[in-house]
Amino acid sequence: MVLVWLILIPLLGALLAWLGGRWSSACAQGIALVAMLASLALSLWLWRNGDYSLTGAGFTASLGVLPQWAFEFRADWIQSLGISFHLGLDGLSLLMVVLTNLLGAVAVCCGTRDAGTRPGLFYFNLLWNLGSVIGVFLALDMFLFFFCWEMMLVPMYFLIARWGQDAPGGRRREAAALKFAVYTQSSGLLLLLAILALVFFHQQATGVLSFDYHDLLNTPLRRDVAWLVMLGFWIAFAVKMPVVPLHTWLADAHCCAPAAGSVDLAGLLLKTGAYGLLRFGIPYFPEVAHELAPVAMWLGVLGVVYGAVLAFAQTDLKRLVAYSGISHMGFVLIGLYAGTEQALQGVVVQMIAHGLSAAALFMLCGEIQARLQTRELGAMGGLWATMPALPPLLLFFALASLGLPGLGNFVGEFLILLGTFSVAPLVTVVAALGLVLAVAYALIMVQKTLHGAPHRVGTLAALDTPTLGLIAVLGLLLVGLGLYPQPVIDLARPSVQAVQHLYAAGGAAGAGVAADAALDTEAVTTGAPQ
């Protein structure tokens, strides 16, 4: 039941904040903040009181053993279609939920400037989105997962279209929001179709109509069918991550979104894609995932390099940060398909680290824009002289972004590269070059904003204390993650090991099938070892 509250608190907070908006902006924000903090406290309580060593032991689905969850909740929902309200929490979900609540609270605090004339509705959309994201991280029923997945869409559309800003260069915010929505929705429909196909083939094989994660693991699929179904999942998750050929919505959405929306988008929505691959995309189809791995890893490399090059070329501060996100998520994709335990650990750390650093960078972008009324790098410069407090922070997070040792992003990228080297040395080498490019875009950002001659005389307003505090918290967490990532790694280990076992078993089975293929082209590939 406690898991239901994790979702319900933000959703109820959303409704209350909407009502609260009738009185004042501060009231709505207060309600929203209280809701997110309550949810954060609840998730931290779960961290303290749960036994997160379970999943790995039981999740060797190849042996026919079901996953175990530290906390699980199941209630009937739509029995006639085999759909239940099934939630489960393991170390991986917990980390993501804590991150969501933390960044959610940060995003709510960012809202002061953006909420505008309808603060109630602004916080309603923000919290509704956050509640859905938590739902995505907890759902163990594919219908419920899709339900939450789609629920994220409309609030985010509104955040961009209603409270965003028209970007320079004639990009209208409605158009950017629409682009985001259409990309997400069309890939979401593919996801729905893939889910239905999986459920249907599962029903054909076993006679049981079920949308449950536990039931659908180990669904025997013909190889060609498995490919098609997996691609449905993969494309949906790849759009959200985003993987390079499908990334074009991201920069537009970011540069038109309000600061709170950007924090939410970069910190959380992108992570739902990676989480989806980790939880569903790979475990459902370990063998075909193996076959896809070379392509996926090279797409990851492409993302790393291309994102970094584009980031370097941007003249708009927010677009620069957005493209750097594509570069970072490229590492995540590489790590996911390398599939070794180290690489997957790196993926988890990288997701958290990028969530924290991107959130902070987007907040800083918002602060700079509020003072200079522009995000054009050409119109900046010299901030170090004209503004207290902000420049060192920007430098700090830029360094985090380029992967400075001692900060979280370094641990993530290092683990990913280390874990990938044994599997795909060439990929690792080229991806490591991406780190050099990261230095280039991070430093050009620092250089163009902070150094040089100031464009205007007189000092700018300092950061207010709450913002400073928030950014400091993010910074400290990043340092903590960089210096002592062990708690995170320990927490995620069982879940990561489970995925790694499945993936390795899939690789072995896939190789076996390839050998058998000469004898029997109609080989039915199943998750069970032969």
Added chain:
Amino acid sequence: MNAIQFDATQFGAMLPMGVLSATIVAVMLGIAVRRCHRVTAALSMLGAALALVCALPIWLGGTGPVVVTPLLTIDPQAGFYMLLVLAAVLGVLALCPAYFAGYAGDREEIYLLILLGGLGGLTLAGASHAATLFIGIELLSLPMVAGVAYAIHDRRALEGGVKYLALSAGASATLLFGLALIYAGIGRLDLGALAAALAGAGADTPLVLMGGAMLIAGLAFKLSLAPFHQWTPDVYEAAPAPVAASLATVVKVGVFAVVLRLLHAGGGTAAAPFVNVLVVLALASILIGSVLALRQDNLKRLLAYSSITHFGFLLIILVAPGAGTSAVAAIYLLTYVVTALGVFGAIALASSPAGARDRELLGDYRGLFQQRPWVVAALTLMLVSLAGIPVTAGFIGKFSVLVLGVAAGQWLLVGGLLVGSAIGLFYYLRVIGALYAAPPSGSPAPVATGATVAVRWSAGAVMVLLAVLLTLAIGVYPEPLLQLLRP
């Protein structure tokens, strides 16, 4: 033959139609004696509600089919479609008082027309003979012609009415000819035999093939499936919002009820040639409907295209065999009716009291949120439901059809549904974006004043509120509904 004798069960089965007919007579006499807008509205709604109550036991009773003369057979399925038609009639009627409050001409006859259309819908729901089919369809369409052209002094309304009349008559003639050809082939006119003939048609029965094709063409016109859809946007645009709502709900539900009996009797499908035709019709409707809606700046025309797309989705049911399919049709139509009523209701509320022209251009809606937040919130939810996004009833409808399509292996149509939905989101969000955008600067419309208009409670507002609640309830917890509709 003996004189027709009724027993109690048959009388009970006929009761909804009887009550509605009595209401029509009462309303007509009432208008003749003394015109009073309020009394007419109240009487019509009361009658429709009473008929609705009478139809409930037919659906829930679960008894076998009751044969009322060879022309009508009332079974639970008929009961369900009667309920749906009556609910839609009630919803449409609820919109009228506020909408026509400021109308300069005679306001009372619109109730009569809508009730007459409802009676046609009931007839179709229970039809078991080609004669009832034809009577039902004419009873459904002809009042709508008058309804579309209700503002008779407006050129546009008149043009729309004439267009609907001419094309509708052409479609009816095609349908009739089709029936005649099949009759020539098999020598029978009851729907059971017609359905069996359509299911067994082949190269050896050219008359049935030919007749079936013409029958499908006629019905497709009434359901506004592409390529028989051209009249739809013009007529929706010309019609007053409540009449457009009636066209989108009452007419289509009534016709689809009889289509199910003809082409999907007992969960089977029609013969292969017809199935192929239906697949083509479905794909064409989905694609043409959604593509033409893309750049549409008139909300009523956009909804016309959207309804074309939705009935394209619904055709998946006709080509998928299986006993569970009629339940899916019922779910989809129910969610569609709720949503369509909500959408037209919100438009009617936003346009009430009606001036010379409905508020229908996207420009009219720009920034309406500042002025009428509640109406716009309802409209947003309904558009999201039409787009089929979770938490709304529309998603459950789309989901059920999709499950059916995947289970039946209709990958082509499933693909069409996905493409149609993806394009659909684009144009629905365009409308939603306009609703919340900043009002156009310097616009002469009252929108720009920015003052919030208080919600005025009217029957229409209550109906929209109900639609909103139902949309959310079905969207979040559809299980009770699915259980109820389960055959």
